[in-house]
Amino acid sequence: MADQALHSILEQMTLDEKIAQFMQLATPFFEGAEEEGEITGPMAEMGITEEIVRNSGSVLGASGAKEVRNIQEAHLRNNRLGIPLLIMADIVHGFKTIFPVPLAIGCSWDMELAEKSSEIAAREASISGVHVTFAPMVDLVRDPRWGRVMESTGEDPFLNSEFARAFVKGFQGKNLAEDTDRVAACVKHFAAYGAAEGGRDYNTVDMSERQLREMYLPAYKAALDEGCEMVMTAFNTVDGIPASGNKKLVRDLLRDEWGFDGILISDWGAVKELIPHGVADGEKEAAEKAMKAGVDIEMMTTCYVQHLKELVEGGSVSEELIDEAVLRILTLKKKLGLFEHPHRGADEKREQEVIMSEEHRDAARELAVKSCVLLKNDKVLPLQAGKKIALIGPFAQNGDILGPWAWKGSREKAVQLYEGIAKRAGLESLSSAKGCDVAGGTEEELKEALALAEEAEVVILALGESSEMSGEAGSRSDIRLPEVQRELLAAISKLGKPTVVVLFNGRPLDLTEVSHRADAVLEAWFPGTEGGHAIADLLYGFENPSGRLTMSFPHNVGQVPVYYNCFNTGRPQGAPDAQERYVSQYLDIPNEALYPFGYGLSYSSFTYEEPVLSNKTLKAGETIDVTVRITNTSEREGEETVQLYVRDLSGEVVRPLKELKDFVKLTFKPGETKEVNFTLREEQLRYHHSDLQFASDPGEFIVFVGPNSAEVKEQSFTLVK
Ligand code: GLC
Numbered sequence: 001m002a003d004q005a006l007h008s009i010l011e012q013m014t015l016d017e018k019i020a021q022f023m024q025l026a027t028p029f030f031e032g033a034e035e036e037g038e039i040t041g042p043m044a045e046m047g048i049t050e051e052i053v054r055n056s057g058s059v060l061g062a063s064g065a066k067e068v069r070n071i072q073e074a075h076l077r078n079n080r081l082g083i084p085l086l087i088m089a090d091i092v093h094g095f096k097t098i099f100p101v102p103l104a105i106g107c108s109w110d111m112e113l114a115e116k117s118s119e120i121a122a123r124e125a126s127i128s129g130v131h132v133t134f135a136p137m138v139d140l141v142r143d144p145r146w147g148r149v150m151e152s153t154g155e156d157p158f159l160n161s162e163f164a165r166a167f168v169k170g171f172q173g174k175n176l177a178e179d180t181d182r183v184a185a186c187v188k189h190f191a192a193y194g195a196a197e198g199g200r201d202y203n204t205v206d207m208s209e210r211q212l213r214e215m216y217l218p219a220y221k222a223a224l225d226e227g228c229e230m231v232m233t234a235f236n237t238v239d240g241i242p243a244s245g246n247k248k249l250v251r252d253l254l255r256d257e258w259g260f261d262g263i264l265i266s267d268w269g270a271v272k273e274l275i276p277h278g279v280a281d282g283e284k285e286a287a288e289k290a291m292k293a294g295v296d297i298e299m300m301t302t303c304y305v306q307h308l309k310e311l312v313e314g315g316s317v318s319e320e321l322i323d324e325a326v327l328r329i330l331t332l333k334k335k336l337g338l339f340e341h342p343h344r345g346a347d348e349k350r351e352q353e354v355i356m357s358e359e360h361r362d363a364a365r366e367l368a369v370k371s372c373v374l375l376k377n378d379k380v381l382p383l384q385a386g387k388k389i390a391l392i393g394p395f396a397q398n399g400d401i402l403g404p405w406a407w408k409g410s411r412e413k414a415v416q417l418y419e420g421i422a423k424r425a426g427l428e429s430l431s432s433a434k435g436c437d438v439a440g441g442t443e444e445e446l447k448e449a450l451a452l453a454e455e456a457e458v459v460i461l462a463l464g465e466s467s468e469m470s471g472e473a474g475s476r477s478d479i480r481l482p483e484v485q486r487e488l489l490a491a492i493s494k495l496g497k498p499t500v501v502v503l504f505n506g507r508p509l510d511l512t513e514v515s516h517r518a519d520a521v522l523e524a525w526f527p528g529t530e531g532g533h534a535i536a537d538l539l540y541g542f543e544n545p546s547g548r549l550t551m552s553f554p555h556n557v558g559q560v561p562v563y564y565n566c567f568n569t570g571r572p573q574g575a576p577d578a579q580e581r582y583v584s585q586y587l588d589i590p591n592e593a594l595y596p597f598g599y600g601l602s603y604s605s606f607t608y609e610e611p612v613l614s615n616k617t618l619k620a621g622e623t624i625d626v627t628v629r630i631t632n633t634s635e636r637e638g639e640e641t642v643q644l645y646v647r648d649l650s651g652e653v654v655r656p657l658k659e660l661k662d663f664v665k666l667t668f669k670p671g672e673t674k675e676v677n678f679t680l681r682e683e684q685l686r687y688h689h690s691d692l693q694f695a696s697d698p699g700e701f702i703v704f705v706g707p708n709s710a711e712v713k714e715q716s717f718t719l720v721k
Pocket of ligand 1: 090134188267268472
């Protein structure tokens with residue numbers, strides 16, 4: 001459809017019809033809906049009229065080829081100009097084949113697999129009638145008390161940007177009109193939602209614009225540079241103004257400075273929430289502020305449809321602002337080919353053939369293997385088949401391993417840990433007992449578990465959080481395992497048996513006690529549909545762990561926030577002239593994380609020689625080659641994620657102790673040595689100055705190379721202008 005055709009539709013639209021395009025409603029409001037749609041936010045009394053539904057622009061949470069076709073057909077019958085609906089839903093890490101949660105995918109450091117996971121998610125969703133997914137979520141996170149860290153890929157802006165690009169590529173492909181197995185992506189939550197004070201969801205976010213641009217904005221920009229079609233505004237304030245009414249953040253930065261001319265959708269109710277935030281005295285002012293800020297679609301509240309007409313007729317809001325927003329919505333419908341093919345990829349026959357196919361499940365299993373992180377292994381893993389195993393814990397036989405954003409994923413179809421281990425160990429070697437629930441238990445359950453453990457040669461403890469304990473509105477002030485699980489671990493560890501803890505959780509936990517009591521700890525996160533198979537493959541050595549953390553694990557919640565790319569302070573602990581007491585430290589725990597960014601063990605072992613630089617000085621436009629010889633000193637083939645960090649020793653503003661600038665994943669045969677090469681460029685040394693100029697400064701730098709952010713070898717170099 002040509003652009004002028006869109007303009008001619010716009011010219012025919014009444015003001016009411018234009019404004020109704022801004023209304024996004026959940027499925028239950030629509031004729032043809034079979035079941036309740038996705039309800040992920042507070043449902044206020046909506047005051048919706050038939051006319052509003054007839055003219056609304058998009059649906060939230062519909063899926064299923066039959067249902068979506070029914071909804072679209074009914075809508076096209078009722079809509080005067082035959083403008084099709086956009087069908088939008090949260091497909092964050094899988095549609096029905098559920099992949100590990102994004103914080104786990106982040107630990108794979110594997111962009112190809114990340115892209116593949118979102119391509120498969122898009123295919124399953126599009127076949128089921130979905131046009132747009134509310135993903136990727138690229139919020140940078142540093143506070144594990146926040147329940148939504150599981151949706152993020154972690155604490156580093158460079159790595160988050162790489163994943164943002166990979167997910168958008170997978171969701172959208174190259175041409176949304178032609179490739180109906182893809183969906184439009186919607187990067188979220190703009191901006192800096194992950195910096196909620198106290199890790200308490202929806203709480204205040206307040207930071208300098210320089211910090212915002214340096215750490216929190218890069219991944220959104222990367223998603224948009226990759227062509228992401230939509231942006232979702234966050235619930236939180238940014239510099240004192242809620243994102244959905246923040247003209248400086250949205251219209252000035254996102255639209256004018258970055259040139260984003262796609263659709264901006266508010267998060268659920270976020271337009272109306274300008275009122276409780278205290279920046280709008282009512283829905284009319286909320287509507288005015290959000291529209292002037294640049295929000296096109298209002299999700300699940302009705303400030304726009306109730307008040308925009310009056311604001312336009314009263315001259316407070318110009319109709320060209322309305323027309324711009326309508327055109328952005330019509331343009332995405334055109335890009336998706338909906339005017340010609342309103343049902344797009346919805347196909348009941350293909351739903352049966354493609355969804356949860358073996359190919360899709362194999363991809364989920366592969367990514368789950370790559371996403372698990374081996375945190376500790378005192379020579380108990382890999383396990384030998386035939387050993388008597390007692391599998392104990394609330395996640396021994398539990399399908400709640402998909403995470404809080406699995407929506408259409410089926411817990412019943414998830415491979416539980418018991419099933420996976422039975423396949424690898426043999427049923428005759430395996431006994432199992434719950435020992436306790438996630439957050440409660442009985443003496444009998446404990447006794448039964450201890451009895452099994454007594455009889456076993458190895459105990460596998462499957463512990464963790466239920467999916468309700470993280471995700472949206474899932475903030476926790478105590479990030480340890482629930483007490484009953486800690487008691488189970490304490491009782492089991494007293495038996496003196498080799499004890500392996502497998503963790504199912506959505507955040508970095510305080511694992512201080514677990515790390516002392518267990519002989520091995522495998523962080524499995526919420527591993528998705530194929531979790532049981534993937535974990536068993538790792539425990540029994542059919543796969544070699546390769547995951548590396550992308551979010552630091554604190555010693556305890558009192559240490560939060562702890563992250564690798566922190567500043568040195570004026571009184572750094574451990575400096576040559578540091579005093580005993582008057583330095584930046586805690587009296588009771590180390591400053592370093594319990595498990596740092598980039599950390600993860602494998603069944604192989606690697607040695608790194610000193611990095612060699614091709615030059616000790618770097619000029620703009622030139623490069624320095626950084627070469628490191630790495631040897632697999634074990635008997636086992638293994639994959640290593642070699643990480644390159646840089647430190648600017650003296651900037652115009654303080655600069656982080658380390659910044660990840662590159663990495664490479666390489667497989668080494670037993671005994672194999674490889675020369676790993678990186679190329680350093682001046683562009684990688686640029687940062688936001690106090691005047692927000694993005695540039696590098698001449699001076700001394702250190703380059704670090706290592707298996708994680710804490711164990712590195714270094715060389716210095718000088719940047720000269
Ligand atoms: C929720 C979430 C957002 C999601 C939206 C629609 O409140 O904050 O991530 O996409 O509502 O379900």
